[in-house]
Amino acid sequence: MDNQTKSSHDRLLFLTCFIAIVTTAFGFIVRAIVLPEWGVEFNLTQTQLGEISGVGLWPFAISIVLFSLVVDKIGYKTSLGFAFICHVTSVGLTVTADGYSTLYLATFIGAIGNGIVEAVANPVVATMFAKEKTKWLSILHAGWPGGLVLGGILALLMGTDVAWQYKIALTLIPTIMYGVMMLRRTFPLNERVQAGVSYREMLQEV
Numbered sequence: 001m002d003n004q005t006k007s008s009h010d011r012l013l014f015l016t017c018f019i020a021i022v023t024t025a026f027g028f029i030v031r032a033i034v035l036p037e038w039g040v041e042f043n044l045t046q047t048q049l050g051e052i053s054g055v056g057l058w059p060f061a062i063s064i065v066l067f068s069l070v071v072d073k074i075g076y077k078t079s080l081g082f083a084f085i086c087h088v089t090s091v092g093l094t095v096t097a098d099g100y101s102t103l104y105l106a107t108f109i110g111a112i113g114n115g116i117v118e119a120v121a122n123p124v125v126a127t128m129f130a131k132e133k134t135k136w137l138s139i140l141h142a143g144w145p146g147g148l149v150l151g152g153i154l155a156l157l158m159g160t161d162v163a164w165q166y167k168i169a170l171t172l173i174p175t176i177m178y179g180v181m182m183l184r185r186t187f188p189l190n191e192r193v194q195a196g197v198s199y200r201e202m203l204q205e206v
Contacts, residue, residue: 009185009186010128010129012181012185013124013128013185013186013187014125014128014129014136014140015181016080016178016181016182016185017117017120017121017124017125017140017178018121018139018140018143019143019174019177019178019181020080020083020117020120020121020174020178020182021117021118021121021140021141021143021144021147022143022144022146022147022150022151022174023087023117023147023171023174023175023178024113024114024117024118024144024147025143025144025145025146025147025148025151026147026150026151026170026171026173026174027056027087027090027110027114027171028056028114028148029147029148029151029152029155030151030152030155030167030168030170030171031056031094031107031110031168032053033152033155033156033167034155034164034167034168035049035052035053037164038052038103038164041164042097042098042099042100042103044100048100051104052100052103052104052107055104055107055108055111056107056108056110056111057111058111059108059111059112059115060111060112060114060115060118061115062115063111063112063114063115063116063119064115064118064119067079067115067116067119067120068119068123071116071119071120071123072123075187076120076123076124076187076188077182077185077187079116079119079120080116080117080120080178080182080187081179081182082113082116083113083114083116083117083120084113084175084178084179084182085113086109086110086112086113086116087110087113087171087175088172088175088179089106089109090106090107090109090110090113090171091106091110091168091169091171091172091175092106093105093106093109094106094107094110094165094168095165095168095169121140122137122140124187124188125137125140127188128188147174151170151171154170155167155170
């Protein structure tokens with residue numbers, strides 16, 4: 001692969017990771033917007049609504065940590081594929097939900113997918129742009145606030161007359177985009193692997 005081709009591939013892979021980050025933001029903001037509607041439709045208490053909100057956060061944090069430890073063994077592409085499945089499953093369960101339990105489970109699965117995206121996107125971008133990590137990681141994470149703004153505006157523009165299921169389905173737009181894009185991308189080897197550092201040595205450093 002010549003330098004020009006490699007550069008083009010790297011930027012497409014970066015865009016894949018960027019859109020995956022945007023997906024996490026879409027899921028977060030759209031659920032926050034429709035949460036009051038869930039309370040009314042499913043007769044949920046404020047405690048139940050709080051629990052649904054909370055389960056969108058703590059699995060996200062845990063999955064980032066856990067997947068960061070094993071993502072290079074599983075493979076970046078396989079891991080991102082699992083995140084894609086989580087996002088699609090989460091939307092599917094949400095739009096067909098019949099109450100608290102399903103909404104809770106759907107939000108939990110979506111949060112796991114969000115954490116995996118972070119665990120994949122950060123090392124992939126850092127590896128591709130090893131000499132400009134700060135620059136490209138900063139651009140990558142602009143996808144979060146950008147996704148919040150874009151997803152929020154789209155959901156609000158749909159108005160109160162549109163069923164909340166259609167607003168949740170907005171998350172499928174960036175999900176399908178990064179899912180399709182990743183199929184033709186070749187993901188780099190982890191920097192640890194390239195440097196010849198064993199998994200045991202990495203854990204000892206931690």
